[in-house]
Amino acid sequence: MAEVSPKERSDLRPLAGVRVLELGSSISAAFAAKLLGDLGAEVIKVEPMSGDPLRQQGPFMTSAVPESVSALFGYLNAGKRCISLDLGADVARAMVTMLMGRCDLAIWVADDATVSHLQDLIDRERPQRPATVVISPFGLKGPRAGRAGSAYVAQHSGGLAYHQAYPVNDPSATPPTGCADREADMIVGLVGANAALWALMSATDGAPKPIVDVSAEDTFAYFLVDALADLKDGKLAPSRKRLPDQGITVAGGLIWFLPCADGAIMVSPREDHQWARWTELMGNPAWANDPALCGSRAARTVNSAQLQVLMAQWSATQKAHEVFRKAQAIRVACFPVSTPADLVRNDQLLARQFFDTLTLDGARDVAMPGLPFRMLSSSGATLQHGRRRSFPTLEDQELECRDDQAEHVHV
Amino acid sequence: MSDFTPAAGTTKLCLSGIRVVDFSWVVAGPMATKRLGAMGAEIIKIESAARPEFSYRDGWYAVINNNKRSCTLNITSPEGQDLIRQIVAGSDVVVENFSSRVLAKNNLGYEDLRKVKPDIIFVSASGLGRTGPERDMLAYGSLLQAYSGRVSLIGSMSASLEAMGIMPAWTDPVTSLWESLAIMAALRHRAATGEGSYIDLSMLEATVALLPDAVLHSALGQPTQEKGSEGEIGAAPSGCFKCLGEDDWIAVSVRHDAEWQALCRAIGRPDLADNPTLRDRPDRLKRKGELNRVLADWCAKRTLADAETGLQAERVPSAPSRGIRDLLGDPHLQERDIFRQIGDGRWSIALPWMDETGSRGKLAPAPALGADNDYVFGTLLGLSSDKQAELKTAGIIA
Numbered sequence: 176m177a178e179v180s181p182k183e184r185s186d187l188r189p190l191a192g193v194r195v196l197e198l199g200s201s202i203s204a205a206f207a208a209k210l211l212g213d214l215g216a217e218v219i220k221v222e223p224m225s226g227d228p229l230r231q232q233g234p235f236m237t238s239a240v241p242e243s244v245s246a247l248f249g250y251l252n253a254g255k256r257c258i259s260l261d262l263g264a265d266v267a268r269a270m271v272t273m274l275m276g277r278c279d280l281a282i283w284v285a286d287d288a289t290v291s292h293l294q295d296l297i298d299r300e301r302p303q304r305p306a307t308v309v310i311s312p313f314g315l316k317g318p319r320a321g322r323a324g325s326a327y328v329a330q331h332s333g334g335l336a337y338h339q340a341y342p343v344n345d346p347s348a349t350p351p352t353g354c355a356d357r358e359a360d361m362i363v364g365l366v367g368a369n370a371a372l373w374a375l376m377s378a379t380d381g382a383p384k385p386i387v388d389v390s391a392e393d394t395f396a397y398f399l400v401d402a403l404a405d406l407k408d409g410k411l412a413p414s415r416k417r418l419p420d421q422g423i424t425v426a427g428g429l430i431w432f433l434p435c436a437d438g439a440i441m442v443s444p445r446e447d448h449q450w451a452r453w454t455e456l457m458g459n460p461a462w463a464n465d466p467a468l469c470g471s472r473a474a475r476t477v478n479s480a481q482l483q484v485l486m487a488q489w490s491a492t493q494k495a496h497e498v499f500r501k502a503q504a505i506r507v508a509c510f511p512v513s514t515p516a517d518l519v520r521n522d523q524l525l526a527r528q529f530f531d532t533l534t535l536d537g538a539r540d541v542a543m544p545g546l547p548f549r550m551l552s553s554s555g556a557t558l559q560h561g562r563r564r565s566f567p568t569l570e571d572q573e574l575e576c577r578d579d580q581a582e583h584v585h586v
Numbered sequence: 587m588s589d590f591t592p593a594a595g596t597t598k599l600c601l602s603g604i605r606v607v608d609f610s611w612v613v614a615g616p617m618a619t620k621r622l623g624a625m626g627a628e629i630i631k632i633e634s635a636a637r638p639e640f641s642y643r644d645g646w647y648a649v650i651n652n653n654k655r656s657c658t659l660n661i662t663s664p665e666g667q668d669l670i671r672q673i674v675a676g677s678d679v680v681v682e683n684f685s686s687r688v689l690a691k692n693n694l695g696y697e698d699l700r701k702v703k704p705d706i707i708f709v710s711a712s713g714l715g716r717t718g719p720e721r722d723m724l725a726y727g728s729l730l731q732a733y734s735g736r737v738s739l740i741g742s743m744s745a746s747l748e749a750m751g752i753m754p755a756w757t758d759p760v761t762s763l764w765e766s767l768a769i770m771a772a773l774r775h776r777a778a779t780g781e782g783s784y785i786d787l788s789m790l791e792a793t794v795a796l797l798p799d800a801v802l803h804s805a806l807g808q809p810t811q812e813k814g815s816e817g818e819i820g821a822a823p824s825g826c827f828k829c830l831g832e833d834d835w836i837a838v839s840v841r842h843d844a845e846w847q848a849l850c851r852a853i854g855r856p857d858l859a860d861n862p863t864l865r866d867r868p869d870r871l872k873r874k875g876e877l878n879r880v881l882a883d884w885c886a887k888r889t890l891a892d893a894e895t896g897l898q899a900e901r902v903p904s905a906p907s908r909g910i911r912d913l914l915g916d917p918h919l920q921e922r923d924i925f926r927q928i929g930d931g932r933w934s935i936a937l938p939w940m941d942e943t944g945s946r947g948k949l950a951p952a953p954a955l956g957a958d959n960d961y962v963f964g965t966l967l968g969l970s971s972d973k974q975a976e977l978k979t980a981g982i983i984a
Binding site: 231235398542544 | 756841
C-alpha cells in the first residue's frame with residue numbers, strides 16, 4: 176500500500192470505498208456523480224468513442240486548435256476516471272455489464288442512446304446490477320415516460336417556471352420564467368445524488384438492488400411547497416394575472432428591491448425594531464414619521480409599493496455595498512444583488528475556500544464551485560476545500576480490460 | 587402520538603434506527619428532516635410551547651414537517667438543556683439553523699453535545715456559514731438569492747419583484763437537499779469508521795454551487811453569455827413560447843443536431859434543415875434570437891395541445907408550462923403519486939424520487955405541537971408521570 180502523507184491522513188472522505196459508474200451524457204447525471212466523487216467515491220465515467228458531447232459546451236478554458244477545452248466539462252468531471260466505449264458493440268455492452276458488477280452504484284441517463292441497454296440490464300442482468308439511479312426528464316413510469324425532454328423543459332412542466340413568474344401584470348406578455356444559469360440541470364443532479372445515497376443505503380446483500388427513478392419533472396414539482404399550501408388554503412389566485420391587492424410581500428416578510436447608484440440591493444426590515452433602524456440609516460426621512468404609511472408591519476405591507484418608490488429615491492444616490500455593510504452593522508437584513516463577476520471575489524466565499532481550482536496541465540487555472548458545506552469528523556479529519564483538480568482527459572486513466580475488448584474501449 | 591404507520595409497500599426505510607434531534611425551523615432544516623423521516627429516520631422536532639410561531643401548523647408547515655414527532659420544552663433552562671442532552675445521548679444526528687450563538691449560549695453546541703454522544707453528527711445550517719468575516723450577518727433565504735447572484739440571472743429586475751424567481755422559495759429547498767446529502771454521507775462514514783461529524787452548511791454557498799456557468803465565465807474573465815432563465819444555455823432555439831391561449835406557453839429546447847433536424851420536420855421547415863449555415867450547433871447558437879423568433883411564430887399560430895403534439899411527434903424536447911392546479915390533476919403525476927392527501931386530507935409532497943415499486947418512502951401528517959411529549963419524556967427518557975408533571979409545573983416541558 177502506498178504511504179499516506181499526514182495531509183492525506185487528515186482528509187475526510189465519507190464515501191471512501193464506494194465505486195460509481197456513470198453512463199450517458201447529461202449535466203444532471205455528471206453533477207450527481209461528481210458530488211459522490213467529491214465526497215470520496217471513485218467514479219468511472221463512460222463516454223462515447225467521440226467523447227461526451229459536454230466536452231464541446233462552453234465556457235472554454237482555451238479555444239486553441241485542434242480542440243477547445245470545456246471548463247464546464249472539467250468542472251463536472253474532474254477527479255473521475257473517464258473511459259470511452261462504443262455502446263453499439265456487443266463487446267462494449269458486455270464490458271458495461273462487467274463494470275456494473277464491480278460497482279456499488281450506477282447512475283444512468285435514460286436517453287435514446289442508453290435506454291435500450293438499460294432495459295436489458297434491468298431485465299436480464301439483475302443479479303450483477305448494482306443499486307441504480309436512472310435520471311430522465313419525466314421518469315420511467317406514467318403516461319409521459321419516455322417523451323423527449325430536458326431539465327429546462329421539465330422545470331416548465333413541473334410548475335416551477337410558472338410559479339417563478341407569478342403573479343405578473345400581463346401573463347400574455349410575460350412568459351413563465353426558468354431557473355438561472357444551469358440550475359435546472361444541477362438541481363436534478365443534486366436530487367440524483369441524494370437518491371443515489373438512498374439507493375446505496377437501501378441495498379442489501381443477496382437481494383436485488385434498487386432501481387431509483389429520478390424524474391426532472393418530479394424534482395421541480397417537489398419545490399412547489401408554497402403554491403400547494405396557498406392553493407389548499409384558498410390563497411392562490413386563479414391565474415397568473417396580478418390582482419389589484421397583490422403586493423410584493425413574499426414568504427417570511429416584506430422584501431424590497433432598491434436600485435442603487437452602482438447596482439441594487441434587496442432589504443427586509445420586516446420587524447418594527449428593524450424598520451426603525453433602517454429609517455435611521457436612510458436619514459429619518461419625513462415620510463417615515465407617517466404612522467398610516469409605515470408605522471406598523473401591516474401598514475408597510477399595504478403600502479409596500481409606495482414605500483418602494485420613496486426608498487428608491489434615497490437608495491439611487493447610494494452605493495450598494497456601502498448600504499449593505501451599514502445595514503448589516505445595525506442588524507437589518509440587506510444584501511447587494513451580486514453580478515457573476517462579484518461571486519469569484521466575494522470575501523465570504525473566499526474566506527471559506529468555497530472555490531476549487533480546475534487546472535489544465537498546470538498552465539491554466541480556473542476557479543469553480545466546491546461543496547457548500549464544511550465537514551469535520553470527530554477524529555479531526557476534514558473534508559478538503561480549495562482543492563486543485565486536473566482537467567479530466569480520456570488518456571489519463573487506465574482500466575483493466577481483456578485484449579479482445581481493447582478496440583472498443585479507449586482508456 | 588403522531589401517526590407513524592409506514593406506507594404500505596416495499597418502502598425503503600434505509601434510515602430505520604436512526605434518530606434525529608431537530609432544532610431547525612422555517613424551511614431548509616424542516617425539509618431536510620422530513621426527507622430523512624421519509625427514509626425511515628425517527629425525527630424528534632424540538633419546539634417551543636411559548637413562542638407563538640410554533641403554534642402555526644397550517645400552510646407551509648403542514649407540507650414540510652411530515653414524518654416527525656413533536657416535543658416541546660424550554661431549552662433556555664438548565665433542566666431543559668439537561669433533557670436535551672439526554673435525548674441527544676440516545677440519538678444519531680442533530681440538526682439546527684439558529685442564529686450563530688443560540689445553541690452554544692444554551693450549552694447545546696457541538697462541543698457540548700459530543701461530550702454526551704461522541705459520534706453525534708451535528709449539522710449547523712446558516713445563511714453564510716459559521717466561519718468567515720460575514721458569518722454573523724442577518725440573512726433570509728430570499729435575500730440570499732440576491733447575494734448569490736441568482737436574482738441577476740432571472741428575468742428583469744423590477745420594483746415589484748415580478749418574474750425574478752424570488753418565489754417559490756429556492757434557496758431553502760436547495761439548502762435542504764445539500765443538508766440531507768451531507769447527513770447521509772456522514773452516516774455512511776460513521777457506519778464505516780465509528781466517527782461522528784460536524785457539518786457547517788452555508789445557504790449562500792448552497793445557492794452559488796448551482797451556478798457554474800456564471801462562476802466559470804467570471805473566473806475565466808469572460809462575460810456571461812446567457813442567463814439560462816429565458817432559454818437553455820447552449821441550446822438553440824430554446825425558450826418558452828406563447829401559443830394561442832391567453833396564458834398558454836410551451837417550453838422547447840433544441841440541444842443538438844438531431845433535435846434540430848427533428849424540429850425542422852416538426853415545424854415544416856426543410857429549408858432550415860438544409861441550410862448549411864445552421865447545420866452546426868455553434869452556428870445556431872450565434873443566431874439563437876433569430877431561431878427563437880421562427881419558433882415563436884410557429885407556436886403563436888397553434889393551440890398548446892397542437893404545438894405539443896407536433897413537437898413530440900418528432901421527439902423535440904418540449905412541454906407545456908403549467909401551474910400547481912394543472913399538476914394536481916395531471917394523470918402522469920397522479921400515477922407517479924408525488925402529491926398526496928394525508929391524515930385529515932391536507933396535501934403534501936412525497937420524496938422527489940421513487941424506486942421501481944413506486945415507493946417514495948413514508949409520508950405521515952405533520953405532528954401537533956407537543957404531540958409526542960409522552961413518547962419522548964416517558965418512553966425515551968423514562969421519566970415518571972410525577973416527574974413530567976413536576977417539569978410541566980416548572981415550565982420546563984409543556
